[in-house]
Amino acid sequence: MLRKIRQILAILFFALITLLFLDFTGTIHAWFGWMAKIQFLPAVLALNVGVILFLVVLTLLFGRVYCSVICPMGVFQDAVSWMSGLRKKKKYRFSYSSEKRILRYAVLALFIIALVAGVGSFVALLAPYSSYGRMANNLFAPLYGWGNNLLAYFAERADSYAFYETSVWLKSLPTFLVALVTFIVVAVLAWKNGRTYCNTICPVGTVLGFLSRYSLFRISIDAGKCTSCSLCSRKCKAACIDYKNHNVDYSRCVSCMDCIGTCKHDAISYRPAWKKRATEAPADGQQAAVKETSASRRSFLTATAGLASASLLKAQEKKVDGGLAVIEEKKIPARAAAIVPPGAWSSRHFLQHCTACQLCVSVCPNEVLRPSGDLMKLMQPEMSYERGYCRPECTKCSEVCPAGAIRPISLAEKSSIQIGHAVWIKDNCIPLTDGVECGNCARHCPTGAIQMVPSEEGDPESLKIPVINTERCIGCGACENLCPSRPFSAIYVEGHLEHRML
Amino acid sequence: MKENIKDMSRRAFFKKVGAAGVAAAGLASCSGNGNPSGTPGEVPADKMTYRTNPKTGDKVSLLGFGMMRLPSVGGRSAREGNEEIDQEMVNQLVDYAIAHGVNYFDTSPAYCRGKSEHATGIALSRHPRDKYFIATKLSNFAPATWTFEGSIAMYRNSMKELQVDYLDYLLLHGIGMGSGMEEYKKRYEDNGVLDFLLEERRAGRIRNLGFSYHGDVKVFDYLLSRHEEYQWDFVQIQLNYLDWKYAKEINPRNTDAEYLYGELAKRNIPAVIMEPLLGGRLSNVPDNIVAHLKQREPELSVASWAFRFAGSFPDVLTVLSGMTRMEHLQDNIRSYAPLKALTDEEFGFLQDTATLMMQFDTIPCNDCKYCMPCPYGLDIPAILLHYNKCLNEGNIPEHSQDENYRTARRAFLVGYDRSVPKLRQANHCIGCNQCSPHCPQRIDIPKEMRRIDEYVERLKQNTL
Numbered sequence: 001m002l003r004k005i006r007q008i009l010a011i012l013f014f015a016l017i018t019l020l021f022l023d024f025t026g027t028i029h030a031w032f033g034w035m036a037k038i039q040f041l042p043a044v045l046a047l048n049v050g051v052i053l054f055l056v057v058l059t060l061l062f063g064r065v066y067c068s069v070i071c072p073m074g075v076f077q078d079a080v081s082w083m084s085g086l087r088k089k090k091k092y093r094f095s096y097s098s099e100k101r102i103l104r105y106a107v108l109a110l111f112i113i114a115l116v117a118g119v120g121s122f123v124a125l126l127a128p129y130s131s132y133g134r135m136a137n138n139l140f141a142p143l144y145g146w147g148n149n150l151l152a153y154f155a156e157r158a159d160s161y162a163f164y165e166t167s168v169w170l171k172s173l174p175t176f177l178v179a180l181v182t183f184i185v186v187a188v189l190a191w192k193n194g195r196t197y198c199n200t201i202c203p204v205g206t207v208l209g210f211l212s213r214y215s216l217f218r219i220s221i222d223a224g225k226c227t228s229c230s231l232c233s234r235k236c237k238a239a240c241i242d243y244k245n246h247n248v249d250y251s252r253c254v255s256c257m258d259c260i261g262t263c264k265h266d267a268i269s270y271r272p273a274w275k276k277r278a279t280e281a282p283a284d285g286q287q288a289a290v291k292e293t294s295a296s297r298r299s300f301l302t303a304t305a306g307l308a309s310a311s312l313l314k315a316q317e318k319k320v321d322g323g324l325a326v327i328e329e330k331k332i333p334a335r336a337a338a339i340v341p342p343g344a345w346s347s348r349h350f351l352q353h354c355t356a357c358q359l360c361v362s363v364c365p366n367e368v369l370r371p372s373g374d375l376m377k378l379m380q381p382e383m384s385y386e387r388g389y390c391r392p393e394c395t396k397c398s399e400v401c402p403a404g405a406i407r408p409i410s411l412a413e414k415s416s417i418q419i420g421h422a423v424w425i426k427d428n429c430i431p432l433t434d435g436v437e438c439g440n441c442a443r444h445c446p447t448g449a450i451q452m453v454p455s456e457e458g459d460p461e462s463l464k465i466p467v468i469n470t471e472r473c474i475g476c477g478a479c480e481n482l483c484p485s486r487p488f489s490a491i492y493v494e495g496h497l498e499h500r501m502l
Numbered sequence: 503m504k505e506n507i508k509d510m511s512r513r514a515f516f517k518k519v520g521a522a523g524v525a526a527a528g529l530a531s532c533s534g535n536g537n538p539s540g541t542p543g544e545v546p547a548d549k550m551t552y553r554t555n556p557k558t559g560d561k562v563s564l565l566g567f568g569m570m571r572l573p574s575v576g577g578r579s580a581r582e583g584n585e586e587i588d589q590e591m592v593n594q595l596v597d598y599a600i601a602h603g604v605n606y607f608d609t610s611p612a613y614c615r616g617k618s619e620h621a622t623g624i625a626l627s628r629h630p631r632d633k634y635f636i637a638t639k640l641s642n643f644a645p646a647t648w649t650f651e652g653s654i655a656m657y658r659n660s661m662k663e664l665q666v667d668y669l670d671y672l673l674l675h676g677i678g679m680g681s682g683m684e685e686y687k688k689r690y691e692d693n694g695v696l697d698f699l700l701e702e703r704r705a706g707r708i709r710n711l712g713f714s715y716h717g718d719v720k721v722f723d724y725l726l727s728r729h730e731e732y733q734w735d736f737v738q739i740q741l742n743y744l745d746w747k748y749a750k751e752i753n754p755r756n757t758d759a760e761y762l763y764g765e766l767a768k769r770n771i772p773a774v775i776m777e778p779l780l781g782g783r784l785s786n787v788p789d790n791i792v793a794h795l796k797q798r799e800p801e802l803s804v805a806s807w808a809f810r811f812a813g814s815f816p817d818v819l820t821v822l823s824g825m826t827r828m829e830h831l832q833d834n835i836r837s838y839a840p841l842k843a844l845t846d847e848e849f850g851f852l853q854d855t856a857t858l859m860m861q862f863d864t865i866p867c868n869d870c871k872y873c874m875p876c877p878y879g880l881d882i883p884a885i886l887l888h889y890n891k892c893l894n895e896g897n898i899p900e901h902s903q904d905e906n907y908r909t910a911r912r913a914f915l916v917g918y919d920r921s922v923p924k925l926r927q928a929n930h931c932i933g934c935n936q937c938s939p940h941c942p943q944r945i946d947i948p949k950e951m952r953r954i955d956e957y958v959e960r961l962k963q964n965t966l
Contacts, residue, residue, distance in 0.1 A: 161912050161916045161917065164919060320614075320615050321612045321613060321615070321871045321872045322874050323584055323615040323874055324584055324875055324926070325878065325879045326879075391962070391963075392963055393963040430932060430934075436936070437932070437933050438933065439933065440931070440932045443952070484878045
């Protein structure tokens with residue numbers, strides 16, 4: 001019964017959290033956005049005291065149910081492990097192993113040091129929820145997107161507006177590779193040994209494991225009934241039941257309740273700790289053969305080239321009617337400072353709080369957010385405007401961020417937060433290169449920060465060029481995105497380290 | 503129906519299909535010749551109305567085939583994007599048209615990204631030369647071709663592409679467009695091109711010389727004032743029930759068809775009619791207009807009214823229709839085989855219809871694609887047509903309090919992304935205005951782009 005409840009809740013949480021990463025319409029977030037916000041590490045980073053207290057109390061009461069139900073990475077491993085168990089003669093494939101305590105605490109210590117030192121990429125690499133988010137965003141979301149596009153294709157032919165097409169694109173190769181490697185490593189570990197990742201690497205697992213040693217409700221073995229048949233140990237994916245000594249390592253038990261039904265002698269039960277004292281398992285973590293997630297550490301720099309060499313789209317003379325001009329893809333300009341979304345306050349605040357879970361990247365409808373390739377903040381999102389710009393009616397990223405890296409803001413606030421400022425590149429500007437009227441940047445600036453002035457001083461008839469009032473510019477990128485100059489825009493946004501309210 | 507099947511030639515086969523259509527009219531299913539628009543399935547093969555060219559005695563079919571909207575491969579409607587012409591389908595359409603009495607084919611060196619003449623040549627060369635009349639033009643889009651040598655090269659190339667050694671009808675293309683008189687003089691008179699063409703006519707390589715007119719009426723009047731000298735054999739004008747009295751109201755820079763036709767009739771110059779359907783704007787109309795027309799003739803297509811209107815004028819030689827699909831061709835043949843001329847009462851009824859249509863803020867784009875390609879990548883006709891489509895379907899909410907605001911907003915925005923790729927949408931218009939001079943309807947394209955862009959912004963930001 002307890003197992004069934006656990007399974008149902010776990011499936012529910014897992015499916016909905018995954019949907020948070022897949023859904024691009026924003027409907028799921030309105031209802032289940034809180035599921036991301038009760039994730040442990042994001043809550044810690046967001047200093048969300050309520051959630052932290054709740055999770056601590058939950059663990060102290062019932063053990064690591066968090067790991068079995070709420071954590072999508074945990075449930076993902078259970079799913080893989082379950083599939084592995086479907087194979088012939090693999091139902092009881094686990095065995096008890098002692099706790100790798102030194103390794104666990106060493107990883108936790110490193111993690112905390114990285115967190116304090118602000119090495120976001122290392123933190124993001126180990127954090128379970130963000131690892132899962134990356135997998136969902138990089139590996140599952142494209143499939144979901146393509147499925148949706150197929151439906152949109154048929155909807156279009158049926159003259160229905162129920163589905164619309166969404167674009168599926170590779171946002172960052174390094175992040176994709178990290179997600180892929182994480183997926184393979186975690187899946188292989190889960191396939192072979194169940195919860196190895198949770199009980200040796202996962203820093204959240206270590207912290208909650210420390211608490212769950214003292215949990216109120218826990219499983220315990222009735223030595224009187226136990227025949228030492230070893231079935232429970234062989235069923236335990238956390239490898240925490242020492243059937244010989246009738247001991248359970250509660251720091252690793254994730255309260256999955258699998259063992260209770262497995263015992264043919266009714267010797268295992270989930271009950272308050274005081275009813276039967278269990279002696280602590282001997283701790284001798286010696287052999288540490290743990291496969292670490294090996295992400296390549298190369299410095300992936302954003303692909304940029306010299307601005308001067310930008311070849312421009314030249315207006316072609318019209319000879320015949322019909323046809324479409326070829327549109328060159330925009331390239332990312334070399335920005336001195338990365339742009340982070342409004343609500344992030346500053347790049348430092350953002351760096352310290354972001355767990356690189358990719359939730360904001362998943363929901364950004366304008367294809368602005370994508371994971372960074374910079375080593376120090378690898379996988380943490382940053383903004384760029386070649387595919388779209390930060391539109392005035394959208395605050396999606398600030399709504400979904402569970403870690404407080406992007407604080408919730410209103411539409412009114414957004415329109416007055418300066419996240420960067422526009423810079424004009426004379427050599428690319430169409431009135432000067434093609435000799436035609438333009439002003440598309442000024443026309444689309446939501447704050448009216450761009451004016452068009454004659455290119456020749458004192459000649460009001462000369463073609464007009466844009467000038468930017470940086471005091472009014474908020475850095476939304478409308479100008480950069482809609483600039484006709486390709487592949488490099490004639491106007492681009494430089495990020496600000498500290499955001500400013502105008 | 504029971505003739506010797508073995509001896510059946512290709513053309514006879516088509517006649518048969520037509521006859522089978524007659525026989526099967528009234529039956530529930532009639533494959534191949536079935537009618538998609540719900541009107542009677544009959545497509546007569548031998549009832550086409552013909553008009554006589556007073557100079558040459560040519561018997562010209564009232565329905566002329568415009569080769570500007572040829573089908574492209576990929577099954578998409580008309581000439582979207584950069585797809586190649588579907589030659590197989592062009593051949594089929596031409597065969598079917600000739601089998602049903604159509605004998606006038608109108609093309610130009612500029613149509614379909616310059617590939618229309620070639621495709622037309624292939625399709626027509628499969629038929630005897632005396633079975634069809636070819637009309638093509640000396641086009642004027644690129645100033646690079648405005649030299650005498652450039653023009654001669656264009657003229658000779660037309661003959662080569664069309665695989666003929668004489669042209670039945672040759673037109674100076676789009677007189678009055680661009681800067682009007684100045685452009686006309688530069689293009690056709692100052693360089694001696696017109697004199698050359700008159701000489702070619704005398705030599706018999708051009709059987710009929712005329713011009714097509716859009717835009718500045720001064721050029722039209724000027725050319726007619728020199729009729730004595732030039733002896734125009736025909737003139738091509740835009741005529742339909744909306745432009746009859748409202749062309750000027752729709753755009754002050756245009757001229758009502760009533761005036762244009764009247765001037766030609768006065769001089770006994772045969773009129774060739776273009777845009778009888780306004781690129782589909784007179785078939786794809788708002789629902790209440792459909793009801794208005796269908797109430798009178800439930801079995802006739804909406805388009806048939808427009809064709810009957812244009813064909814009812816006695817001095818009209820032929821009415822051109824750019825037919826992309828077999829269904830268009832069949833429906834149009836039905837309208838003219840034979841023509842049921844409008845009564846005075848029906849004429850008045852169509853004028854009322856035009857008045858009704860004027861209440862809609864439709865953008866007068868006929869999807870001719872003269873404005874394309876836009877050097878900055880926009881798909882101008884697709885943007886304008888999407889707007890018109892939403893207008894016809896009632897999906898242009900005026901206020902966020904409108905009853906259907908949410909569904910209309912979704913239909914507009916989702917449909918916009920479907921009809922026009924994001925990078926080709928109105929917000930990328932920089933206003934360089936290189937397109938407007940090419941527009942035969944003289945639409946202020948940058949202005950419309952801005953208007954639509956602003957409307958889209960208000961929909962997106964929910965600030966309507």
